[in-house]
Amino acid sequence: MSVYPFKRRDFLKFAGAASALSLVGCAGTEPTKARVVVIGGGFGGATAAKYIRMWDPSIEVVMVERLSEFTSCPTSNLVIGGSRKISELQRSYSALEGKWGVRVIEDEALSVDTAKRVVKLQRGGDLSYDRLVVSPGIDFMFNEIEGYQSALADGQVVHAWKAGPQTVALRAQLEQMRNGGVFVLGIPPMPFRCPPGPYERVCQVASYLKQAKPRSKILVLDANQGIVSKGKLFQEAWSSLYPGLIEYRPQSKVVGIDGRRRTVKAEFGDVRGDVLNIVPPQMGGAIAAKAGLVNVNKRWCEVNWLTCESTAAENVHVIGDATQGAPGMPKSGHMANSQAKVCAAAVIARIHGAAPNPNPVVNNTCYSFVSATEVVHVASVHQWDAAKKTIVPVKGAGGLSPARNRLEADFAWSWAQNIWADMFA
């Protein structure tokens, strides 16, 4: 609240003047008590919850999150590479409650009745809302890979594509792997969460193996035509920093896993590995489908990017990885954080019956660590295009690092600290 001292004070002064003049019965003198429910406490949901409260404290915000603390996917490859501890990537929800007055409920949203505007919770109790923000991230399409679920349950394969126990498990498997072992990374077809993430992971695993187990190999099975993000920068890092360590196979979709035999079935033959890190195809988090918000390819939620409002249900906004992105819009934590602010402004406008901001802007900054100390970035700015009725990348803006460098490693870690603070502090 200290962020807007003058406006807040003016507001109180005027509100006080109004009540002193006894404008009883005038609805305008009473602060709104609308309730917004936010499903999901990640980059999208936590940011939306904080910004709604920061910009309009008259609105009640209830955030439903099934985990007791946040673990960041961005920078989690550093835990796998060994240069960071998972605890450095974790944040508490306490300041959202204590400082910003968000009611945080640790529970799972089971279903949403968008007609009655009610969210049903697993531990019981229904939450009614005036407006709903759904930011559920992704869920995995395990059935697309034969044998995946049983292999996952037995610890024979990891995805490590939601940060937390899976990240720690992958690090432990790498530490236990013999020198001379084979690490297999399976990359799903686009679109998936964090397009540069798999290629950064290759760098981080390579960095660890190079110093700890130099006779080992990395085999990358990529379902896509080629590296989907920062391609030249990653290729340069692989060949210069980790020569002979990485074999990259494009157009190699993983279709099955035999966990007991440590074998991955790809479209063009089987491969054996010591550590299997297969990232499954993805879709919007399950609650999105249960709420009837999935309307693109049975996987993603279409929204109007002016307001992040769902095109499938009224009074509902969807943000983050679960959305069908506008052209050139990646599924990233930074983008979800940016969308959350367009969403927060739109939620406030709708609650007050005002027109939404006609010119929403979002941007994306994504740093990838190609070693423990060097980084490459991709960045973009996206503005509303009135003719196309969507948000589009600004031509001539954004771009890549010219080359890997150490300076941006400082900026990358700084980015992480600041975006986590922007969400939670």
Place this chain on the structure above:
Amino acid sequence: MRSMILAAAALAAAPEFALAEDAEGRRIAATCAACHGTAGHSVTKAVEPLAGRPKERIVELLQAFKTGKKPATIMNQLAKGYTDAQIESVATFYSEQKK
């Protein structure tokens, strides 16, 4: 006085829209917050805070990044994505924040 009361009522009903220009500035600043901190309050030493810096200095810097006059790792790429009016409003917003 009557208009004052109406203004007060409008403020109470919709503080978000009381000052449209400020709202634009804080919305643009929100797009910078992931790297520069909420309302320009960076929590790191690597990125210096923007809150409370003079408006003219922020405009000058952003324009220098935008035109390529001042080299940078990333700000030269990002500044090109914003209009001159957006640069003005975000600079005003930051200059009005407490350090």
